[in-house]
């Protein structure tokens with residue numbers, strides 16, 4: 001019998017007290033998958049993430065990690081498998097970058113224990129992996145937004161998770177930093193077998209970097225599949241109300257890759273769609 005998938009979400013319903021936002025959500029994720037979650041503003045991507053992370057109680061359905069329902073897991077047991085990279089923010093205190101990264105080890109430390117030398121070494125290795133070791137002694141409050149994003153990814157990697165959930169890891173990054181951060185994420189997935197679920201508002205991130213795409217349409221249904229299957233001109237028109245064409249743009253290791261370009265009728269894209 002084949003082993004269960006790393007993450008299996010079945011018939012999941014999410015929302016807030018008295019308000020269901022999404023229902024019937026189902027997908028699986030294996031080690032080495034980079035899944036991009038796409039969908040229009042306000043459709044429920046953050047709500048789904050919060051539910052996967054157990055920050056919001058599920059309204060129905062199941063979330064299984066390695067075949068086990070996560071309901072009732074302690075925070076520590078959950079954090080040993082799942083890491084979370086929030087959008088970069090500036091904390092009120094000027095912690096050093098290495099102190100921020102070593103916080104990722106908390107899930108592996110005893111209650112009230114200080115980080116050990118081994119914990120510090122793992123934190124340094126995580127920074128190394130992302131080419132960010134030179135930042136170790138900098139105050140976290142005085143580095144750039146792109147650097148902060150790398151530091152938050154390093155903190156999540158120091159946690160040694162099997163699954164990383166990333167909320168718009170490229171938001172607020174300039175073009176160069178977007179490419180660098182996405183390149184690092186893809187390399188980690190390819191080299192270490194880490195699985196990643198990330199949101200993005202750029203379909204080209206999904207087309208160029210994801211192994212799979214999960215797209216929430218305006219009807220709240222989730223379509224899951226290969227990037228070029230899911231990100232079609234019809235999906236972009238229905239979801240974002242824009243006319244696009246998908247140009248073949250073979251990339252190293254991805255001969256089937258496409259790039260989303262403005263279509264013939266850009267005026268159609270103006271204004272919200274109901």
Ligand SMILES: Nc1ncnc2c1ncn2[C@@H]1O[C@H](COP(=O)(O)OP(=O)(O)OP(=O)(O)O)[C@@H](O)[C@H]1O
Pocket residue numbers: 016019021039040041042043044045046047048
């Ligand atoms: N704390 C809350 N209580 C009640 N409803 C909420 C709460 N937070 C969000 N919502 C509602 O849930 C719906 C989905 O919001 P969510 O933030 O998950 O969307 P999203 O897809 O992440 O949007 P965006 O792309 O704009 O970040 C929206 O209608 C929103 O108003």
